[in-house]
Amino acid sequence: LNNSVTYTEEQLVASLKQKDEKAFGYLYDHYSGALYNIVVQIVNDAELSNDILQDVFVNIWRKIDSYDPTKGRLFTWMLNITRNASIDVLRSKNYRNSQKNNSISDELNERGGISQLNTDLIGLRKILSKLKEDQRVLLELAYFKGYTHEEISELEKIPLGTVKTRIRNALIQLREYLK
Amino acid sequence: VNIKEYISSGIVESYVLGLADKAEREEFEQMCAKHAEVKAAREAFEIMLEQQLLADAAQAPATLRHLRQSIFAEIAQQKPSFKRIDTEARPSSAQVKLLPVGGWIKYLAAASVALLIVSIALNIYLFSQYKNFSSKYASLLASQSRMADNNKAMQTRLEQYGNTIAMFKDTNMAVIKMEGSRVPGNASPAPSSLATVLWDTRSKDVFLMVNNLPPPAAEHQYQLWAIVDGKTVDAGVFDMHDGNMMVRMKNIPRAQAFAVTLEKKGGNPTPQGKMYVLGSI
Numbered sequence: 001l002n003n004s005v006t007y008t009e010e011q012l013v014a015s016l017k018q019k020d021e022k023a024f025g026y027l028y029d030h031y032s033g034a035l036y037n038i039v040v041q042i043v044n045d046a047e048l049s050n051d052i053l054q055d056v057f058v059n060i061w062r063k064i065d066s067y068d069p070t071k072g073r074l075f076t077w078m079l080n081i082t083r084n085a086s087i088d089v090l091r092s093k094n095y096r097n098s099q100k101n102n103s104i105s106d107e108l109n110e111r112g113g114i115s116q117l118n119t120d121l122i123g124l125r126k127i128l129s130k131l132k133e134d135q136r137v138l139l140e141l142a143y144f145k146g147y148t149h150e151e152i153s154e155l156e157k158i159p160l161g162t163v164k165t166r167i168r169n170a171l172i173q174l175r176e177y178l179k
Numbered sequence: 180v181n182i183k184e185y186i187s188s189g190i191v192e193s194y195v196l197g198l199a200d201k202a203e204r205e206e207f208e209q210m211c212a213k214h215a216e217v218k219a220a221r222e223a224f225e226i227m228l229e230q231q232l233l234a235d236a237a238q239a240p241a242t243l244r245h246l247r248q249s250i251f252a253e254i255a256q257q258k259p260s261f262k263r264i265d266t267e268a269r270p271s272s273a274q275v276k277l278l279p280v281g282g283w284i285k286y287l288a289a290a291s292v293a294l295l296i297v298s299i300a301l302n303i304y305l306f307s308q309y310k311n312f313s314s315k316y317a318s319l320l321a322s323q324s325r326m327a328d329n330n331k332a333m334q335t336r337l338e339q340y341g342n343t344i345a346m347f348k349d350t351n352m353a354v355i356k357m358e359g360s361r362v363p364g365n366a367s368p369a370p371s372s373l374a375t376v377l378w379d380t381r382s383k384d385v386f387l388m389v390n391n392l393p394p395p396a397a398e399h400q401y402q403l404w405a406i407v408d409g410k411t412v413d414a415g416v417f418d419m420h421d422g423n424m425m426v427r428m429k430n431i432p433r434a435q436a437f438a439v440t441l442e443k444k445g446g447n448p449t450p451q452g453k454m455y456v457l458g459s460i
Contacts, residue, residue, distance in 0.1 A: 028247055046240070076228075076229075079228075123231070175192055
C-alpha cells in the first residue's frame with residue numbers, strides 16, 4: 001500500500017498477464033493480508049501459512065492467463081485458489097500427522113471457536129460467529145474444513161438434503177450480515 | 180426459472196465462496212451469461228465480501244514483508260519451481276494445480292498415451308490371432324491323428340489281403356471246397372452254402388474262408404471240424420464279422436474231410452448241431 005500507483009481491476013489484470021512485476025507487487029501489497037487471514041483460519045499454523053501463501057502468490061503469477069473475468073472478480077479467483085491450496089494442505093497426510101498431538105485443541109477449535117492464533121474475530125469467521133450454531137457448524141465444515149456435502153452428512157448424521165438446505169440458508173443469512 | 184428466486188436461493192454465495200459443485204457452477208455460469216441480474220447479484224456479493232475481507236487485513240502479521248521478498252525471488256527464477264506442499268486429491272476440484280506441467284512433458288505424456296493405446300490394440304489383435312490359430316492347430320492335430328488311425332487300419336487290411344493272396348498262390352497249400360450240396364442226405368439247412376479251407380501241407384496250419392453262409396443268431400456260432408478216420412476233431416469256432424477274409428483255425432496234422440456245423444456259442448467238443456457244408460480232400 002506504500003505504492004503510489006493505483007490500478008483499476010482491468011488494468012491490474014492486463015498488467016499481470018504481461019508479467020509486470022510492479023503490478024504483481026501491488027497485488028501482493030493489496031491482497032496478501034486478506035488472503036493470509038484465510039490461510040491461517042484454515043490451517044491454524046503461522047509458519048505453514050507463510051509457505052502456503054508463498055505458493056499461492058507464485059501460482060497466481062504463473063496462472064494469471066487462466067483467470068477468466070467473466071466468471072468472477074480477480075479477488076474471488078485468488079480467494080478460491082487460496083482456500084483450495086489451504087484445504088489441500090489441511091487434508092494432506094503430513095498435516096494430519098503433525099496435528100495429532102493437538103487433537104484436543106483442534107476439537108475445541110472446530111466446536112467452540114478457541115483459536116491458537118486468535119483469528120476468529122476477523123474476516124469470514126467473524127461473520128460466521130453471528131450465525132445460529134447449527135448453521136455456523138455446517139459452514140465451518142464446508143468452507144474452512146473443505147468437506148463435501150456428502151461428508152458433512154455422514155459426519156453430522158444429518159440427511160444430505162438437509163445439509164444442502166441448511167448450508168444454502170446459512171449462506172443467505174451470511175449475505176445479510178455482510179451488508 | 181424464476182430469476183429472483185434463483186438469485187436469492189443462496190447459489191450466488193455458494194458459487195463465489197467455492198462451495199458449489201460442478202453442475203451448480205456450470206448452471207450458474209450459464210445463468211450469468213444469460214441474465215444480467217444474476218451477474219449483477221454475483222458482483223454485488225463479490226464486492227461486499229472483498230471489502231469485508233480487505234478491511235480486516237490490517238491485522239495481518241509483519242512477516243508478510245519477508246514473504247514478499249521470497250516470492251519475488253521465486254518468480255524471478257526462469258525455471259519453474261517444483262516446490263510443492265504434500266497434497267491429496269480433494270473431492271471438490273481445485274481451480275489451480277500447484278504443480279505446473281511443462282509443454283514438452285505434455286507432448287511426451289500425449290505421445291506415451293498414444294503409444295500405450297497402439298500397444299494395447301496390437302496386443303488385442305495379436306491375442307485374437309493367436310486364439311484363432313491355436314484352435315485351428317488343435318483341429319488340424321485331431322484330423323491328423325484320425326488320418327493316422329485310418330492309415331493303420333488300411334495297412335492291416337492290406338496286409339491281410341496280401342497274406343490271403345500269398346496263401347492261394349502257395350503250391351503247398353491244399354484248397355478244400357466245402358459245399359452245402361455235399362452234406363449227406365441233402366440235410367444242409369442252406370444247400371447253397373460255401374466255405375473254403377486252406378490247409379498248409381507242411382505246417383498243417385488250417386485257414387478258413389467263408390464264401391457264403393447264412394448269418395448265425397447271436398447265441399450260435401459256426402464250428403469247423405476235421406474228419407479224421409471217421410471221427411470228428413474240433414478245428415475251432417469262427418465269427419463272420421471279418422467278412423470273407425482268412426481266419427486261422429486250429430492246427431490239424433491229418434484229415435480226410437472238413438465240415439462246418441452250427442453250434443452253441445463257444446462251440447461243443449463233439450458236433451451237436453446241423454451240418455451246413457462238407458468237403459473232402
